[in-house]
Amino acid sequence: MIAYFSDIYHGLISLLVGMGITFREFIKPPVTVAYPYETLTMCARYRGHIELLADDEGNPNCVVCGLCERACPSECISITSVKPEGSKKKVLTGYTLDFTRCSLCGSCVESCNFSAIAFSREYNLASSRKEDFHIDLFKRLEEKKR
Amino acid sequence: MNSPIQLQPDETFILNVGPQHPATHGVLRVKMEMSGEYIVSAETVIGYIHRMHEKMGEIKTYPQFLMNLSRMDYLGALGYSHGHVLLVEKACAIEVPERAEYLRVVMVELNRIASHLFWFGAFVMDLGGFTPLMYALQDREHILDMLEAVTGSRLTYCYFRFGGLYNDVDDQFITAARTFIPRMRKSLKKYRRLVTDNVIFRKRLTGIAPLSPEMCRKYGASSAVARGSGINFDVRRNEPYSVYPEFDFDVPVFHAGDSLARYMVRMEEIEQSLRIVEQALDKLPDGPVMAAKKPKLIKAPPGDYYQAVETARGSFGIRLVSDGGKTPYRLKLRSPTYSNMHLFDEACQGMLIMDALAFMGSLDLVIPEIDR
Amino acid sequence: MSLTLLNVIAAVVIAVGFAALNAAYLVWAERRGAARIQRRPGPNINGPLGLLQPPLDGIKLMAKQLTIPGGADRALFIAAPVLAMFPAIMSFVTIPFSETIVARNMNVGVLMIFAFAAMGSMSLLFAGWSSRNKYAMMSSIRAVSQAVAYEIPMLITTITVVMISGSMDLMEIVRQQSGSILHWNIFPIFGNSHNLLMPFSFLIFFTCTLAETNRAPFDLGEAESELVAGFHTEYGSMGFGLFFMGEYANIVIGACLTTILFLGGWNCPFGLFPGVWWFLLKIYLLIATFIWIRWTFPRTTIYGLLNLSWKILIPLSLFNLLFTAGLLKVF
Numbered sequence: 001m002i003a004y005f006s007d008i009y010h011g012l013i014s015l016l017v018g019m020g021i022t023f024r025e026f027i028k029p030p031v032t033v034a035y036p037y038e039t040l041t042m043c044a045r046y047r048g049h050i051e052l053l054a055d056d057e058g059n060p061n062c063v064v065c066g067l068c069e070r071a072c073p074s075e076c077i078s079i080t081s082v083k084p085e086g087s088k089k090k091v092l093t094g095y096t097l098d099f100t101r102c103s104l105c106g107s108c109v110e111s112c113n114f115s116a117i118a119f120s121r122e123y124n125l126a127s128s129r130k131e132d133f134h135i136d137l138f139k140r141l142e143e144k145k146r
Numbered sequence: 147m148n149s150p151i152q153l154q155p156d157e158t159f160i161l162n163v164g165p166q167h168p169a170t171h172g173v174l175r176v177k178m179e180m181s182g183e184y185i186v187s188a189e190t191v192i193g194y195i196h197r198m199h200e201k202m203g204e205i206k207t208y209p210q211f212l213m214n215l216s217r218m219d220y221l222g223a224l225g226y227s228h229g230h231v232l233l234v235e236k237a238c239a240i241e242v243p244e245r246a247e248y249l250r251v252v253m254v255e256l257n258r259i260a261s262h263l264f265w266f267g268a269f270v271m272d273l274g275g276f277t278p279l280m281y282a283l284q285d286r287e288h289i290l291d292m293l294e295a296v297t298g299s300r301l302t303y304c305y306f307r308f309g310g311l312y313n314d315v316d317d318q319f320i321t322a323a324r325t326f327i328p329r330m331r332k333s334l335k336k337y338r339r340l341v342t343d344n345v346i347f348r349k350r351l352t353g354i355a356p357l358s359p360e361m362c363r364k365y366g367a368s369s370a371v372a373r374g375s376g377i378n379f380d381v382r383r384n385e386p387y388s389v390y391p392e393f394d395f396d397v398p399v400f401h402a403g404d405s406l407a408r409y410m411v412r413m414e415e416i417e418q419s420l421r422i423v424e425q426a427l428d429k430l431p432d433g434p435v436m437a438a439k440k441p442k443l444i445k446a447p448p449g450d451y452y453q454a455v456e457t458a459r460g461s462f463g464i465r466l467v468s469d470g471g472k473t474p475y476r477l478k479l480r481s482p483t484y485s486n487m488h489l490f491d492e493a494c495q496g497m498l499i500m501d502a503l504a505f506m507g508s509l510d511l512v513i514p515e516i517d518r
Numbered sequence: 519m520s521l522t523l524l525n526v527i528a529a530v531v532i533a534v535g536f537a538a539l540n541a542a543y544l545v546w547a548e549r550r551g552a553a554r555i556q557r558r559p560g561p562n563i564n565g566p567l568g569l570l571q572p573p574l575d576g577i578k579l580m581a582k583q584l585t586i587p588g589g590a591d592r593a594l595f596i597a598a599p600v601l602a603m604f605p606a607i608m609s610f611v612t613i614p615f616s617e618t619i620v621a622r623n624m625n626v627g628v629l630m631i632f633a634f635a636a637m638g639s640m641s642l643l644f645a646g647w648s649s650r651n652k653y654a655m656m657s658s659i660r661a662v663s664q665a666v667a668y669e670i671p672m673l674i675t676t677i678t679v680v681m682i683s684g685s686m687d688l689m690e691i692v693r694q695q696s697g698s699i700l701h702w703n704i705f706p707i708f709g710n711s712h713n714l715l716m717p718f719s720f721l722i723f724f725t726c727t728l729a730e731t732n733r734a735p736f737d738l739g740e741a742e743s744e745l746v747a748g749f750h751t752e753y754g755s756m757g758f759g760l761f762f763m764g765e766y767a768n769i770v771i772g773a774c775l776t777t778i779l780f781l782g783g784w785n786c787p788f789g790l791f792p793g794v795w796w797f798l799l800k801i802y803l804l805i806a807t808f809i810w811i812r813w814t815f816p817r818t819t820i821y822g823l824l825n826l827s828w829k830i831l832i833p834l835s836l837f838n839l840l841f842t843a844g845l846l847k848v849f
Contacts, residue, residue: 008830010345011345012345014343014344014679015344015345015346015814017339017340017343017794018339018340018341018344018815019810019811019814021336021339021340021814022277022555022810022813022814023810023830024341025277025281025554025555025556026551026554026555026810028557030553030554030557030558030559031284031558032557032558032559033561043294043295044295044297045294045295045296045297045298046294046298046299046315047298047299047304058543071209071210072204072210073210073211073213073214073316103213103217103302104299104302104304105212105213105304106213106298106304106312107209107210107212107213110312119298132632159652161652168742168743168746169743169744180652182656182659182661183656183820270816271743272743273743273812273816273817274734274735274737274741274742274815274816274817275815275816275817276552276556277552277555277556277813277814280556280558281556281557281559284557319529340814341816344815344816346735346815346816346817346818346822347816349818349819349822350816350817350818350819350822408793429650487836493825498819498820498821499656499744500741500744500819501819503743503744
């Protein structure tokens with residue numbers, strides 16, 4: 001009999017304690033970020049999709065060694081280049097990232113010895129079109145140059 | 147209360163729980179033969195999110211496969227990566243700097259806390275309480291912010307490398323981790339008062355789905371499922387790896403075997419993980435985070451290697467058979483949830499559907515990790 | 519009070535308007551309250567403080583297609599949501615908001631409200647049965663057994679109050695509680711009875727109101743983590759909207775009844791300026807508590823719920839009934 005009533009009593013107390021906690025949280029201000037109206041800055045090491053880096057004159061750092069292409073586990077990167085006559089070095093003519101397959105592992109950036117690619121801080125990457133995710137990084141760089 | 151009842155075979159009906167059902171947290175399907183609200187028998191159907199991780203392990207080079215491990219279990223990704231890097235380092239005899247190993251432990255334990263927090267919230271949500279999930283996510287958010295600042299991503303971290311780490315942590319991370327520990331302890335107190343001591347919560351879990359130690363052994367259960375049934379086994383202590391022997395931590399064991407015991411084990415594990423993080427930050431040595439001597443091309447010598455680690459979901463085993471080539475000959479991933487889940491079919495017989503789903507929540511299932 | 523046609527129409531419009539407005543804005547209040555408890559802002563984009571959210575939600579629901587699952591019992595499927603809303607609105611007829619504001623006072627007001635409240639579980643049964651969905655069916659069976667289990671202690675507790683007042687007239691019950699808080703049935707020191715167990719009666723009644731209105735922690739009918747959405751799994755469009763509004767209208771009725779039976783209706787706690795404002799203040803405080811409880815506790819189990827009713831609430835309320843009867847005889 002005593003156990004019956006003490007069960008009810010302790011049960012009620014535990015419920016009231018719980019309500020006390022939620023009440024205390026109720027009077028505190030919200031902690032969320034109202035996303036489209038406020039945005040957080042991405043941290044310095046944020047791994048977005050990759051982008052090509054350029055030297056001071058705006059030419060790509062890339063020397064078309066193809067290491068990133070080989071490092072990529074999902075074969076996202078395709079590079080095209082030409083070898084001008086008389087020159088030993090290849091010149092980059094196209095660098096496409098197939099973002100539909102990329103899983104942002106960062107192997108390409110690590111494999112690069114010429115600091116030609118880096119992570120971007122873009123994160124608003126939504127689209128209803130598949131083509132939007134075949135990103136021509138070389139064209140982007142050209143546009144940036146202009 | 148939930149004793150099996152005598153049934154006529156033609157009075158049952160089949161209830162299809164999942165693959166899209168709020169309680170299964172993903173694409174698990176459970177075919178339940180029901181008699182009213184009682185489960186006569188249940189059959190878990192998996193494979194809806196199978197991604198062939200083991201086959202990928204055979205066709206990808208070692209570094210290329212590295213990030214696959216974090217895709218297995220999206221809540222406790224680092225623990226799985228830890229197993230993989232330890233295995234390959236063992237195979238290739240790569241010496242890892244001490245600082246890197248300590249930082250790995252810090253990261254893994256933080257990730258374990260984040261995973262347990264999410265489980266805690268989702269579990270209480272399974273029981274119908276929505277608010278604790280939000281509180282748990284707030285605390286988890288602090289961990290994710292810390293890990294994001296260091297690793298660059300919030301969920302599928304790709305931070306460990308063969309021979310060390312991707313990059314070193316900064317002082318900001320150390321301070322953040324140090325301020326996080328007391329805050330988390332305060333939150334744990336709050337959870338105890340809000341959830342653990344709550345009479346409704348206790349009544350719902352006490353005595354639900356008691357698992358015997360024999361049954362846990364039979365199915366190869368690990369993590370809180372085994373420790374809640376009185377099996378004192380934790381890979382971190384029983385088969386020490388990394389720098390875990392240098393830390394002082396307890397392995398919580400409860401003997402009741404019911405859903406409440408599994409809950410208590412996980413909540414206690416958060417506290418123990420905090421202790422490990424605290425000690426690791428105190429002992430953190432200086433030095434490089436990447437091995438100085440590391441083969442340019444990772445190729446495991448021919449042989450058979452195995453490494454077990456304690457992840458947030460239990461004991462994760464990874465076995466590598468190498469023929470000396472660029473890719474492994476065979477890579478077997480032993481996922482803990484796969485074993486834990488198969489208990490469900492046997493244990494839920496004769497239970498009410500409510501209790502069965504509460505039991506399923508207490509197993510801490512992450513479906514992509516079962517299907518891999 | 520003469521019952522002219524104008525009076526009737528005005529009463530109906532006001533009752534329906536009050537119920538609908540409450541239902542719509544309690545959803546908003548619930549969402550805002552839940553959000554604050556969880557440290558979120560809640561709906562705050564549409565209109566100031568998100569106050570345009572309920573009408574916009576209503577428009578959205580009305581614009582959606584009403585699908586009827588194949589093999590469903592069409593007549594019952596369509597009738598169920600209407601039935602969910604109807605008893606709540608009917609009950610408003612006899613609720614006295616103040617000495618003067620009442621659509622139609624009856625000397626059996628308590629009885630009428632309980633009669634209509636019992637109909638509420640019928641709509642859940644219809645909805646669950648007619649949708650031809652296993653989850654819905656299980657949910658409606660749960661809801662009915664729950665309603666039966668909780669009507670008993672609720673009625674016993676109400677009988678206690680009716681015995682103290684000696685009337686089933688809601689206005690009379692409130693009149694007898696006039697004066698300060700010490701005259702109210704919840705803490706009757708100066709009232710008719712000197713039963714100091716009345717606070718427990720109030721708790722029992724409050725718990726039963728939660729269970730009767732299918733509110734958390736007793737929302738087994740729509741246990742979303744087990745039964746997907748319970749009896750309204752198959753409902754879309756305004757069918758779902760009506761269930762939703764019916765739930766909130768029932769909450770308002772429950773709060774009104776608790777206020778009238780235990781909290782002195784339109785009386786002020788200090789015995790000054792009685793009026794409709796006090797009544798509204800009390801019911802909204804009660805509703806806020808409902809919301810607060812819902813977002814704090816996990817759900818009970820079906821057997822936990824029945825145990826609570828049969829093993830705790832019914833014996834306690836029966837004891838209280840006998841005790842009150844004894845006290846009334848002695849004094």
